[in-house]
Amino acid sequence: MTLPPTADIVVAGGGPAGATIAHQLAGFGYRVVLLEKRRFPRHQIGESLTPSIFPLLDFLGLRPQVEQAGFLRMAGHSVCWGSSRPRTAYYSPDRHRRGFQSVRADFDLILLNHARQAGVRVVEGQPVRAVRPDGEHGVSVRYGSGERIRAAFCVDATGHAGIYARENLRQRDSVFQTLALTGYWQNARNPPGVDFANTLLEAYADGMVWSVPLHTGERNVTLLIDWRHSRAIKRTGLQRFYIEEVRKAAYVSGLLADARLPHPPQVFDASLYTARQFVAGRTLLVGDAGLFIDPLSSEGVRKGMASAITGAVVINTVLQRPAMQPQASEMYEAGQRDTYHSHYQQSARYYAEEGRWPDRPFWRQRRPRLESEPGPAASQQPPAAFSPFDSQPVSHLAVMPDLRIRERPVIEGAYVELRPAVVTPRYPRGLRFLSGVNIPTLLRCVQTQRAVTDILEAYQRHPDGRQSVPAQVRQVLAQLYQEGLLRPTSPNESQSG
Numbered sequence: 001m002t003l004p005p006t007a008d009i010v011v012a013g014g015g016p017a018g019a020t021i022a023h024q025l026a027g028f029g030y031r032v033v034l035l036e037k038r039r040f041p042r043h044q045i046g047e048s049l050t051p052s053i054f055p056l057l058d059f060l061g062l063r064p065q066v067e068q069a070g071f072l073r074m075a076g077h078s079v080c081w082g083s084s085r086p087r088t089a090y091y092s093p094d095r096h097r098r099g100f101q102s103v104r105a106d107f108d109l110i111l112l113n114h115a116r117q118a119g120v121r122v123v124e125g126q127p128v129r130a131v132r133p134d135g136e137h138g139v140s141v142r143y144g145s146g147e148r149i150r151a152a153f154c155v156d157a158t159g160h161a162g163i164y165a166r167e168n169l170r171q172r173d174s175v176f177q178t179l180a181l182t183g184y185w186q187n188a189r190n191p192p193g194v195d196f197a198n199t200l201l202e203a204y205a206d207g208m209v210w211s212v213p214l215h216t217g218e219r220n221v222t223l224l225i226d227w228r229h230s231r232a233i234k235r236t237g238l239q240r241f242y243i244e245e246v247r248k249a250a251y252v253s254g255l256l257a258d259a260r261l262p263h264p265p266q267v268f269d270a271s272l273y274t275a276r277q278f279v280a281g282r283t284l285l286v287g288d289a290g291l292f293i294d295p296l297s298s299e300g301v302r303k304g305m306a307s308a309i310t311g312a313v314v315i316n317t318v319l320q321r322p323a324m325q326p327q328a329s330e331m332y333e334a335g336q337r338d339t340y341h342s343h344y345q346q347s348a349r350y351y352a353e354e355g356r357w358p359d360r361p362f363w364r365q366r367r368p369r370l371e372s373e374p375g376p377a378a379s380q381q382p383p384a385a386f387s388p389f390d391s392q393p394v395s396h397l398a399v400m401p402d403l404r405i406r407e408r409p410v411i412e413g414a415y416v417e418l419r420p421a422v423v424t425p426r427y428p429r430g431l432r433f434l435s436g437v438n439i440p441t442l443l444r445c446v447q448t449q450r451a452v453t454d455i456l457e458a459y460q461r462h463p464d465g466r467q468s469v470p471a472q473v474r475q476v477l478a479q480l481y482q483e484g485l486l487r488p489t490s491p492n493e494s495q496s497g
């Protein structure tokens with residue numbers, strides 16, 4: 001294998017995040033080389049993909065291929081949490097909205113081949129060894145058995161390995177320090193009826209068991225326990241320890257009564273971590289290289305692909321419009337920090353709901369301090385029975401005085417650009433769109449019109465609102481009112497804000 005000595009961009013790692021960013025950057029016209037340590041298809045844990053993956057698959061044009069891959073489709077998840085009786089939450093009330101229980105070897109290969117088809121030079125079986133700055137505007141990447149390639153940018157998409165992130169950017173969380181022990185069972189049973197492929201989660205005194213069925217006939221049963229068990233695992237032996245613990249989860253182990261485990265379980269580090277910085281010089285972290293969220297969310301793949309789509313725009317902006325580099329990098333940093341923070345809070349709230357074993361180390365440890373939810377101030381809360389503009393009509397509106405419209409970095413096509421956005425305590429980074437409605441434009445219509453019917457008409461006449469659906473704009477006005485960004489006013493009151 002001979003690689004050219006230079007490329008525009010080197011991507012290290014060919015998982016969902018690496019394949020996605022490489023695909024996007026090749027689409028912007030860059031010469032992209034992707035170096036992947038292993039050979040695909042390769043096994044990867046993390047099979048459950050909730051329906052939130054669809055907008056990304058649509059954006060990449062991959063939905064048909066993924067739908068045709070034969071993966072089982074699940075209608076929701078069933079949990080024994082806070083009680084030994086399973087409860088089920090569906091992705092939609094009619095149970096038609098479904099996610100995928102993917103086989104990641106196949107799913108990840110679809111994404112990597114998609115990158116190849118976009119012109120990415122994919123090289124498998126070549127680990128990246130080190131990434132170093134090369135002058136002010138480039139990087140030198142050492143790979144394989146000591147070869148080097150120079151590029152204007154490098155992406156660390158090496159997942160948990162974090163070839164660059166680990167050097168001094170990674171920050172491990174001290175609370176959620178978790179080991180995952182995964183076994184693939186054969187001949188396991190599934191829950192009955194529409195729930196047959198659901199993601200299952202069962203808490204027990206010393207951890208929890210997460211389980212999904214696959215179309216290959218296997219069932220993934222993953223034990224999530226505290227790190228401090230490492231010594232007990234060594235003492236007892238991995239397989240025995242795993243089987244004894246899984247037996248403690250009565251609901252899931254009931255499905256395994258006639259099942260067998262043909263291969264020993266595998267161990268993964270499932271502890272949470274983030275990064276001190278996500279763009280360091282000419283290297284950008286995407287996916288799990290940058291941050292790892294709780295596997296219970298089943299959002300790791302989506303989160304990684306989303307960071308890759310934004311990351312490609314950030315790199316393009318830095319390379320093409322260097323003056324925007326600080327804003328583009330800060331937008332990416334802020335987005336990644338927000339992602340980690342909101343998932344972290346979500347996990348903490350979820351763990352707090354399991355109160356059966358407050359004194360057991362696993363549960364006692366996982367009780368970090370919860371922050372209160374951001375939300376409209378009590379005085380701005382609409383009355384409980386309020387249905388804006390319908391049952392109790394609000395005919396005239398004004399913007400709240402503390403609301404500001406400021407220039408903020410946002411993604412416009414292939415670039416990060418400064419655009420007006422609404423800045424409030426709830427949206428400190430700026431709110432620009434809700435359900436496709438341009439919020440700064442809509443609020444300017446509120447400032448000039450006041451009457452709800454006139455506001456809707458003015459927005460519809462504005463170039464930003466010509467394609468909008470009136471019912472949708474009305475809905476967004478109602479939401480802004482409920483969030484305390486608007487207040488009722490009389491036809492004669494003068495406007496402020």
Ligand SMILES: Cc1cc2nc3c(=O)[nH]c(=O)nc-3n(C[C@H](O)[C@H](O)[C@H](O)COP(=O)(O)OP(=O)(O)OC[C@H]3O[C@@H](n4cnc5c(N)ncnc54)[C@H](O)[C@@H]3O)c2cc1C
Pocket residue numbers: 012013014015016017018035036037038044045046047048049126127128129157158159160161162163180222268269270286287288289295297298299300301302304
């Ligand atoms: C126990 C567990 C359960 C999970 N369950 C789910 C789930 O149900 N749903 C979900 O969405 N997510 C889940 N996740 C998370 C999910 O697996 C990851 O978020 C996702 O794989 C991240 O994608 P990525 O591309 O960032 O990294 P990866 O998928 O890890 O890909 C990184 C790639 O980099 C390669 N690589 C590593 N080192 C080098 C190197 N030096 N040079 C070149 N290449 C290298 C690796 O071989 C790999 O192919 C789970 C994770 C764990 C641990």
